[in-house]
Amino acid sequence: MNSVNRRSVLLAGLGAAGAGALAACSGSPSTTPALVSPSGSAVADTEKKRPSTGRTQKVTLTAAPATLDLGGVLAKSWAFSGQAPGKEIRLSVGDTLAAELSNQLPNRTTTSVHWHGLALRSDMDGVPPVTQKAVRAGSNFTYRFLTDAPGTYFFHPHVGVQLDRGLYAPLIVEDPKEPLSYDDEWVVVLDDWVDGVTGTPDEVLAELRQGMGAMDMGHGSDSGSGHGGHDMGDMEGMDMGDGSASPSASSSSGGTSMKFMLMGAESELLGGDAGDVKYPYHLVNGRVPADPDVYRGEPGKRVRLRIINAGGDTAYRVALGGHKLTITHTDGFPVEHQQVDALLIGMGERYDVLITLGDGVFPLIALAEGKDASGMALVRTGSGSAPQASVRPKELNGRILTASQLKAADDVRLASKKADRVHRIELTGGMARYNWAINGKAFDMDDPSANPILVEEGERVRLDFVNTTQMWHPMHLHGHTYQLPSGGPRKDTAIVLPKKTLSVEFDADNPGQWMLHCHNAYHGEVGMMALVAYQA
Numbered sequence: 001m002n003s004v005n006r007r008s009v010l011l012a013g014l015g016a017a018g019a020g021a022l023a024a025c026s027g028s029p030s031t032t033p034a035l036v037s038p039s040g041s042a043v044a045d046t047e048k049k050r051p052s053t054g055r056t057q058k059v060t061l062t063a064a065p066a067t068l069d070l071g072g073v074l075a076k077s078w079a080f081s082g083q084a085p086g087k088e089i090r091l092s093v094g095d096t097l098a099a100e101l102s103n104q105l106p107n108r109t110t111t112s113v114h115w116h117g118l119a120l121r122s123d124m125d126g127v128p129p130v131t132q133k134a135v136r137a138g139s140n141f142t143y144r145f146l147t148d149a150p151g152t153y154f155f156h157p158h159v160g161v162q163l164d165r166g167l168y169a170p171l172i173v174e175d176p177k178e179p180l181s182y183d184d185e186w187v188v189v190l191d192d193w194v195d196g197v198t199g200t201p202d203e204v205l206a207e208l209r210q211g212m213g214a215m216d217m218g219h220g221s222d223s224g225s226g227h228g229g230h231d232m233g234d235m236e237g238m239d240m241g242d243g244s245a246s247p248s249a250s251s252s253s254g255g256t257s258m259k260f261m262l263m264g265a266e267s268e269l270l271g272g273d274a275g276d277v278k279y280p281y282h283l284v285n286g287r288v289p290a291d292p293d294v295y296r297g298e299p300g301k302r303v304r305l306r307i308i309n310a311g312g313d314t315a316y317r318v319a320l321g322g323h324k325l326t327i328t329h330t331d332g333f334p335v336e337h338q339q340v341d342a343l344l345i346g347m348g349e350r351y352d353v354l355i356t357l358g359d360g361v362f363p364l365i366a367l368a369e370g371k372d373a374s375g376m377a378l379v380r381t382g383s384g385s386a387p388q389a390s391v392r393p394k395e396l397n398g399r400i401l402t403a404s405q406l407k408a409a410d411d412v413r414l415a416s417k418k419a420d421r422v423h424r425i426e427l428t429g430g431m432a433r434y435n436w437a438i439n440g441k442a443f444d445m446d447d448p449s450a451n452p453i454l455v456e457e458g459e460r461v462r463l464d465f466v467n468t469t470q471m472w473h474p475m476h477l478h479g480h481t482y483q484l485p486s487g488g489p490r491k492d493t494a495i496v497l498p499k500k501t502l503s504v505e506f507d508a509d510n511p512g513q514w515m516l517h518c519h520n521a522y523h524g525e526v527g528m529m530a531l532v533a534y535q536a
Contacts, residue, residue, distance in 0.1 A: 035535060046121070057097055070281060071292065078162065085168055088171070091172075092173070130531065134159055156168040163310075165201060201312065289374065293378070295380070314369070315495070319341060331489070437526075454535055467496045472497050482506035515529060
């Protein structure tokens with residue numbers, strides 16, 4: 001396939017996309033004021049103020065092609081040190097991480113590592129071309145930073161749509177004064193998988209970029225409902241959410257065959273359209289449901305689950321058959337505990353939950369919300385046969401938690417304060433032209449610091465996410481956590497529902513230049529990004 005040049009352009013994109021889109025939101029004048037450099041003195045001063053244990057943990061991350069065994073399914077992909085998810089990194093608050101990235105990717109592909117959710121120093125955030133130059137093939141780069149907040153995080157590239165390959169792994173920052181009491185932990189990483197099975201993420205992106213306007217389903221109907229931004233005219237009879245090959249345009253129609261674009265995925269929880277991409281598999285800890293990951297424990301023990309959605313285009317409804325989930329944290333920060341049957345987790349979000357193990361064999365199901373497919377792992381504490389991969393525990397339809405129902409724990413709740421600055425972050429675009437953007441402008445990778453969303457150190461900043469589109473968007477802010485309304489949870493990634501507004505607030509306490517973007521890998525890559533930048 002003669003796609004090296006095109007792929008290089010695509011892969012260069014997300015990093016660049018990372019910097020520019022934000023600017024579009026600010027309505028600032030065309031003459032951009034001086035900005036704090038990601039490696040400037042203000043960044044170094046902030047790093048010096050972070051508490052340190054004096055300990056340094058050194059790791060090597062080798063990004064390279066790998067044939068992954070997903071559980072009887074072999075997939076050629078890219079991964080860290082030959083496994084997906086990659087090996088967990090675990091350290092304590094105040095430790096320094098020194099992670100050397102070795103780029104062994106093919107076709108002169110550049111890459112990086114973004115440390116998702118961490119409030120770290122700006123020049124180590126891993127976002128080319130904003131915070132660093134992309135790491136060239138055959139080259140190494142060492143990320144070195146202090147970890148100053150406990151929690152469940154993960155890391156992944158911020159170049160192109162590499163996020164939707166196998167280049168991701170958990171990062172756990174432990175609290176030496178951990179207030180929770182439990183017997184064991186189980187890290188649960190969810191992912192939607194296409195790479196090396198039906199195509200590559202770059203091929204998915206190339207098809208999506210053509211937009212719905214290029215898609216002709218051969219039905220002759222142009223009276224689509226427009227539901228969720230997908231033209232759904234006369235589509236009701238098509239079952240296309242199960243990951244099987246979908247009907248494609250007839251060759252005589254002149255339309256484009258839809259190999260990857262998903263039609264008819266709808267979810268009430270997500271306000272309509274659930275996703276863009278048809279994935280053949282949904283993985284839990286890198287395994288397909290037919291040969292699942294198994295957690296083994298003892299009845300009566302209390303276990304902390306750290307759940308991470310590393311997917312590219314899929315929200316998951318997560319439940320453990322026969323068990324209640326006690327929600328304790330989201331995106332690393334504690335919340336007032338709530339007991340629920342299931343939770344909804346968008347791309348980039350994390351939830352920590354406590355469970356008390358029953359006796360037997362239980363399915364942990366990650367239902368691909370609106371997509372009629374699922375991932376599965378097993379909890380085994382006793383004898384019994386494993387459930388079928390198609391099992392749907394009743395908990396999936398019980399009390400389902402979304403972030404808006406949570407309240408921040410007292411010790412992490414932001415003090416009540418009037419916002420010093422308010423930015424309207426209008427989410428724009430649609431499926432017709434696949435032109436996702438912020439305030440109508442796609443992020444400009446050639447001019448990433450144009451029109452930044454400006455903040456000043458010490459300010460309380462309010463972001464009003466105004467979703468004008470017919471799709472949901474998980475909006476992720478780098479380097480900070482914001483708070484949801486009315487004393488809601490502290491988060492760095494939050495779902496903004498279609499045609500809704502979500503207002504969040506954060507304290508500008510981490511100088512530098514930071515991406516704000518949709519964590520749908522494909523929405524972000526085509527331009528739903530912007531740059532939040534501190535004024536010098």
